Amino acid sequence: MAYTPPGETRKKVYEFVRERILSGSPPTVREVQRAFGFRAVQSARQHLEALVAEGKLVKDSGKARSHRLPELGRVRSxxxxxxxxxxxxxxxxxxxxxxxxxxxxxxxxxxxxxxxxxxxxxxxxxxxxxxxxxxxxxxxxxxxxxxxxxxxxxxxxxxxxxxxxxxxxxxxxxxxxxxxxxxxxxxxxxxxxxxxxxxxxxxxx
Amino acid sequence: MAYTPPGETRKKVYEFVRERILSGSPPTVREVQRAFGFRAVQSARQHLEALVAEGKLVKDSGKARSHRLPELGRVRSxxxxxxxxxxxxxxxxxxxxxxxxxxxxxxxxxxxxxxxxxxxxxxxxxxxxxxxxxxxxxxxxxxxxxxxxxxxxxxxxxxxxxxxxxxxxxxxxxxxxxxxxxxxxxxxxxxxxxxxxxxxxxxxx
DNA sequence: TGACATAACAGACAAATGTCTGTTATTCTT
DNA sequence: AAGAATAACAGACATTTGTCTGTTATGTCA
Missing domain, CATH: 2.10.109.10 (Umud Fragment, subunit A)
Structure with missing residues (x-):
């Protein structure tokens, strides 16, 4: 994927992941990678990690498809x-x-x-x-x-x-x-x- | 896990998985295994496969946490x-x-x-x-x-x-x-x- | 220009997870 | 008692997926 201005792809990744979470199937890192055409897994991971650091996402380390929206704790129940x-x-x-x-x-x-x-x-x-x-x-x-x-x-x-x-x-x-x-x-x-x-x-x- | 009458554990497995799906994080096979204290992964898998065969669940083969509720019928996702x-x-x-x-x-x-x-x-x-x-x-x-x-x-x-x-x-x-x-x-x-x-x-x- | 930050890439390893083959135990039916 | 069906177990293998280390490119700013 070509270089994009700072924050631009980040935002799209967030929207993509959010959409997937809301629809009931959080994506894997590689699904994000493919969705954006990244040639490296790490590219997707960087974005995801950054989003977690920003507090826009939460995740359970090590587990598959473990990204969640922070506010969703009780709502989803x-x-x-x-x-x-x-x-x-x-x-x-x-x-x-x-x-x-x-x-x-x-x-x-x-x-x-x-x-x-x-x-x-x-x-x-x-x-x-x-x-x-x-x-x-x-x-x-x-x-x-x-x-x-x-x-x-x-x-x-x-x-x-x-x-x-x-x-x-x-x-x-x-x-x-x-x-x-x-x-x-x-x-x-x-x-x-x-x-x-x-x-x-x-x-x- | 001890032997239970036919269908009994099956039903509980279904309820467990359904609850997890509705709450936003479908379980892995091994999470089902642990939740029921099975000593073999296959025990959980057998129940899950049977539930899919019965049409009570759907799944995407090979993917992690891919069990879903069928969109058909009365239980909607x-x-x-x-x-x-x-x-x-x-x-x-x-x-x-x-x-x-x-x-x-x-x-x-x-x-x-x-x-x-x-x-x-x-x-x-x-x-x-x-x-x-x-x-x-x-x-x-x-x-x-x-x-x-x-x-x-x-x-x-x-x-x-x-x-x-x-x-x-x-x-x-x-x-x-x-x-x-x-x-x-x-x-x-x-x-x-x-x-x-x-x-x-x-x-x- | 050079330092710095961010974006994207490359290749690999390790853990998690799905899948497979085969075995034993329990219950029911005949 | 024999057979069938279901439940549960054991141990392994293959794929998916998360994670890691290091490198290259692009843009910003002093």
């Missing part, structure tokens, strides 16, 4: 959670076998094993910015605090509502004037909180 | 995209320098290189279920079709609006009666479409 969209509401509480689909979440804060996802059906939460077809990510928990949005099992149906309490009684509030709050009967009708909605996603494409 | 939330609006069109944060997306359908994410500021898209603080994932593209939600650069400000056309003229519509549509002036005011919003995410925790 991800987890697959099951989509339960097509499952009958009544079976939601049962153990998950082989869900039809998986969703990728960043599990920095929550334990991925207790998460699942649902597709929202009705328009009852329009006022909270939750539209039909949206995906809600739910953390399994048997109780909630007032004001939180929960997935509850009322009778046979799973529903997304805002959890409230009035005089010690539970109420599930929709965020849409066309709907009425749900007040679980005190007779034996099955009622339980499946979990709390911690994220909402909407696909527009 | 992940991709990191830059969050540009804190960047000045006016600089959005420039090349990405050092994004402070990254977001994990499933890259089945779009090319990760053309995606970025933004944090929504105002309330102008309330009617479309896009609230302040929401994160929008945007695919870079210079044009849009009527009805699509876009991120546009008007003057110095980046804004999220619904793209419409009236008599051949572009209009950017908010989804909130308290706001007025934006009609780009025909004098030299900078106006451009940065991209199309393909996903909306909201964190509730």
């Amino acid at each position: 991800s987890h697959l959670i099951p989509m339960l969209g097509r499952v009958q509401a009544g079976e939601l509480t049962t153990a998950l076998q082989d869900p039809g689909d998986y969703l990728l979440v960043q599990k920095t804060r929550f334990d991925g094993r207790e998460l699942f996802a649902l597709t929202v059906q009705g328009e009852s939460m329009l006022g909270a910015g939750i539209l039909p077809g949206d995906t809600v990510i739910v953390r399994r928990q048997p109780a909630a605090r007032p004001g939180e949005i929960v997935v509850a099992l009322v009778g046979e149906e799973a529903t997304v509502k805002r959890y409230r309490q009035k005089k010690g009684r539970v109420e599930l509030h929709p965020e849409n004037d066309a709907f009425e709050p749900i007040v679980p009967r005190e007779d034996g009708e099955p009622f339980s909180i499946l979990g709390k909605v911690i994220e909402v996603r909407r696909n527009l494409e | 992940s991709h990191l995209i830059p969050m540009l939330g804190r960047v000045q609006a006016g600089e959005l069109t420039t090349a990405l320098q050092d994004p402070g944060d990254y977001l994990l997306v499933q890259k089945t359908r779009f090319d990760g290189r053309e995606l970025f994410a933004l944090t929504v500021q105002g309330e102008s898209m309330l009617g479309a279920g896009i609230l302040p603080g929401d994160t929008v994932i945007v695919r870079r593209q210079p044009a849009a079709r009527p009805g699509e939600i876009v991120v546009a650069l008007v003057g110095e400000e980046a804004t999220v609006k619904r793209y419409r056309q009236k008599k051949g003229r572009v209009e950017l519509h908010p989804e909130n009666d308290a706001f007025e549509p934006i009609v780009p002036r025909e004098d030299g005011e900078p106006f451009s479409i940065l991209g199309k919003v393909i996903e909306v995410r909201r964190n509730l925790e």
